[in-house]
Amino acid sequence: MVFNSLTFLVFFAVVLVLHRLPFPWTAKKFNLLVASYVFYAAWNPPFILLLWGSTIVDWYIARGIYASRDKCRAVRRSWLVISVAVNLGFIGFFKYGEFLLQNWQALMASFGITWVPPAWDIVLPVGISFYTFVTMSYTLDVYLGRSKPIPKFLDYALFVTYFPHLVAGPIVRPTQLVPQFQVPRQATRDQMLWGLGLLILGLFQKVVIADGGLASAADAVFGASGPVGFADAWLGTLAFSGQIFCDFAGYSTAAVGASLCLGFALPDNFRMPYAAIGFSDFWRRWHISLSTWLRDYLYVPLGGNRGSEARTYVNLMLTMLLGGLWHGASWTFVVWGGLHGLYLSVERWVRSRTGVAGDPAGAWNRLALALLTYALVNITWVFFRATTFDGAARVLAGMFGFAPDADPVLPTIYMIKVAAITASILVVQWLMRNVTLEEVVSRMPWWLTGAVAAAMLFAVIIAQGAGEAFIYFQF
Amino acid sequence: MKQLHEQDVVTEREIPRARLGAIGWLVLALVVVAVAAWEWKMRDLGLVAGDLGDGKSAWAVERRKIASGDHDGVVIVGGSRILFDTNLDVWAEMTGRRPVQLALPGMSGQQFLRDLAVNSRFDGFVLIDVTPEQFFRVGRGHPAFEGVLDYWEDEGPAKRTGHHIGRFLSRYLAFLDNQYSLTELIDQLEIRNRGKIPGPFLRPWKLSENYEDRQYHLWREIETNESLREHAIRVWLGRGLGPPDEALIARICADVRGSVAMIRARGGDVVFIRPPSSGGYYEREQQNTPRDRTWDRMLREADVLGIHFEDYPDMQGFELPELSHLTREDAVRFTRAYVGVLRERYVGLRPPPVLEPAG
Numbered sequence: 001m002v003f004n005s006l007t008f009l010v011f012f013a014v015v016l017v018l019h020r021l022p023f024p025w026t027a028k029k030f031n032l033l034v035a036s037y038v039f040y041a042a043w044n045p046p047f048i049l050l051l052w053g054s055t056i057v058d059w060y061i062a063r064g065i066y067a068s069r070d071k072c073r074a075v076r077r078s079w080l081v082i083s084v085a086v087n088l089g090f091i092g093f094f095k096y097g098e099f100l101l102q103n104w105q106a107l108m109a110s111f112g113i114t115w116v117p118p119a120w121d122i123v124l125p126v127g128i129s130f131y132t133f134v135t136m137s138y139t140l141d142v143y144l145g146r147s148k149p150i151p152k153f154l155d156y157a158l159f160v161t162y163f164p165h166l167v168a169g170p171i172v173r174p175t176q177l178v179p180q181f182q183v184p185r186q187a188t189r190d191q192m193l194w195g196l197g198l199l200i201l202g203l204f205q206k207v208v209i210a211d212g213g214l215a216s217a218a219d220a221v222f223g224a225s226g227p228v229g230f231a232d233a234w235l236g237t238l239a240f241s242g243q244i245f246c247d248f249a250g251y252s253t254a255a256v257g258a259s260l261c262l263g264f265a266l267p268d269n270f271r272m273p274y275a276a277i278g279f280s281d282f283w284r285r286w287h288i289s290l291s292t293w294l295r296d297y298l299y300v301p302l303g304g305n306r307g308s309e310a311r312t313y314v315n316l317m318l319t320m321l322l323g324g325l326w327h328g329a330s331w332t333f334v335v336w337g338g339l340h341g342l343y344l345s346v347e348r349w350v351r352s353r354t355g356v357a358g359d360p361a362g363a364w365n366r367l368a369l370a371l372l373t374y375a376l377v378n379i380t381w382v383f384f385r386a387t388t389f390d391g392a393a394r395v396l397a398g399m400f401g402f403a404p405d406a407d408p409v410l411p412t413i414y415m416i417k418v419a420a421i422t423a424s425i426l427v428v429q430w431l432m433r434n435v436t437l438e439e440v441v442s443r444m445p446w447w448l449t450g451a452v453a454a455a456m457l458f459a460v461i462i463a464q465g466a467g468e469a470f471i472y473f474q475f
Numbered sequence: 476m477k478q479l480h481e482q483d484v485v486t487e488r489e490i491p492r493a494r495l496g497a498i499g500w501l502v503l504a505l506v507v508v509a510v511a512a513w514e515w516k517m518r519d520l521g522l523v524a525g526d527l528g529d530g531k532s533a534w535a536v537e538r539r540k541i542a543s544g545d546h547d548g549v550v551i552v553g554g555s556r557i558l559f560d561t562n563l564d565v566w567a568e569m570t571g572r573r574p575v576q577l578a579l580p581g582m583s584g585q586q587f588l589r590d591l592a593v594n595s596r597f598d599g600f601v602l603i604d605v606t607p608e609q610f611f612r613v614g615r616g617h618p619a620f621e622g623v624l625d626y627w628e629d630e631g632p633a634k635r636t637g638h639h640i641g642r643f644l645s646r647y648l649a650f651l652d653n654q655y656s657l658t659e660l661i662d663q664l665e666i667r668n669r670g671k672i673p674g675p676f677l678r679p680w681k682l683s684e685n686y687e688d689r690q691y692h693l694w695r696e697i698e699t700n701e702s703l704r705e706h707a708i709r710v711w712l713g714r715g716l717g718p719p720d721e722a723l724i725a726r727i728c729a730d731v732r733g734s735v736a737m738i739r740a741r742g743g744d745v746v747f748i749r750p751p752s753s754g755g756y757y758e759r760e761q762q763n764t765p766r767d768r769t770w771d772r773m774l775r776e777a778d779v780l781g782i783h784f785e786d787y788p789d790m791q792g793f794e795l796p797e798l799s800h801l802t803r804e805d806a807v808r809f810t811r812a813y814v815g816v817l818r819e820r821y822v823g824l825r826p827p828p829v830l831e832p833a834g
Contacts (some may be wrong), residue, residue, distance in 0.1 A: 001633040006640040008633075042633035176486045191488075193495040212658035216675075256488070265488040411674030412666045441491035449493060450501030457502060458509045462650065463657040 099329035127167030198257025205250030233398025553604025607764035
């Protein structure tokens, strides 16, 4: 089920009513758990079994790890290995199975061995990368001694399955959410209203901006079969840059809003990433729950920056390469991650050589560096959006002026939309770089906030999106 | 327990210090007024409540009727002409059978005929529309229906439910028309493009009203609004697809022959129909896909009955507002004419005799 659908509106209304009825707290949590399974099964019912499997495996393994805390490390480690193997086994089979077969085929071919893999007709379970990381964070936290096993299965199952974050994050940690399930909670009037406001904002980003304003331009440029000129290549990439931000940040904002309506707080997942100055700043603002997950469960265990300088760079690259692969089973995603790893490494090297920490002095310097960061991030989006390296090369050739005679691709109306929306996104993000939305709304006249929210909701209603799935559902 | 980062503590969310109650009431009032005004404006432009629209979900509902056996043994496949030019009530009245309407705008019926032949046990009667320039080409068809042949089986409960809720709301709200969405209205602005890019302005705009069982009618505004009619004609005439090559025609004929044979082997049959077109559109069809190269050859090779409007006087003389589709009144006349031909040929399409009560 997607947030931008009529089905979700009805579903959410029913869930809200049930949650406000005077049931015992355990019954309310049970309602939420059942609702979350309905939310997931509404996409493709059989895949609920996979979710149950992942939930149950980590429930028992975490208890096993905790029960063996006084035994030798090898026992605890074996429990962890089972958990990681099962979770990565699920995701490996469903998400990377075809990719692995294709690469094996290519490897065999390089030795002159012809082997044709069987047809791979497996549907990718929606959100598998997200809930796998959620269950793994639970087991890893217990293993690392950051938290104890959750005493009640209901709280644990609801933590894994809670529908606002289930299919596209934020990737929550047990410490963030489980304590909220342990005591009765109900949204106050202001939490409910603010939650609805965030839901409207998220839907506006998704339906009006990402789908209605930018998707067609990105599709036209990245779907072009021939060379793409300079203006088209840049506008198509800027369109995708805005689309993926509004799509994913829109989902996260809607998820936070929906959860707040129920009285539960989810963490921010985006903080004005296109106003970032540098790449470490970018990753503190973009998909925060993934970048912190990778930091805590991959980069730090690899050694982080505690070893030699060379080892730190290797850890950084490995983390970003795997982060790229997490997004999709394709080498283009690996290159995307690799480019970010390279950017982060170069930035780290420059900072260590110049001794500059934090933002540079001077507003114009900060603005120039932010625009440079944004431009370089756009280069990486080419690999993220293109489905092949040929396609990426076509767009990059255009962006660097190597296709001056290419036929135009984008109709003027698309160019106008992309330019206007991109400029708006950049201005808004720059102005809100160091403030939260809540602070801005606190300062605005109430009638202006109301007028803006009404305009957004009205735009969502008349845009009548076709219920397009969020881009991150496929990851 | 170790606490290292903000990810290790319970999340709390700040709530703005603002008059959220007043803001909520203001939003509600403004949105109600704005939506009411928008609804009034859309009705003024000719949209009507009860126009259910069409899409992959609506098509999937019909296709699932074939899979479940919930049908009267008649299926229509093809492009938009047979959608607009067929009146399902007239069909039911004349034959006692209501066809399952599986035709799709911009599509060739060939792949749908193959779908029925290969992926179903359908053993009834198939009427397949031939719009020559669509039938004898390889194309993806209308983007709104891309992947529809897989979609009907894969459609999950959320999409199915959403479809029914959408139809319910469409019965009361005229503005719920995806061809008059905000995005479409912006994209339909006429702005000069670079080079030869057609742009969204030259995509087909709203042409139809859609009702139960995917009954299409030509939108009244196309009959009465000259600028909309001229836009549609400009779109049709601007699409120079060129003549298909011999190899493609041969491949399509062979594919049709195979599909027909499979359906006949199960006891069913297939009839082809060529609905009328006019003006510059008809002339281009004559030039690019002349009857002897395409229509006659396919009927001969597949050994099937074909109903070509040029062969029947009562299927001629229509005035097609935008050169390609009949008005809803003319669709009744055309349906009566071609179903009459079918009834003569197929005993099974004659309605069962009404028995007078004894005494």
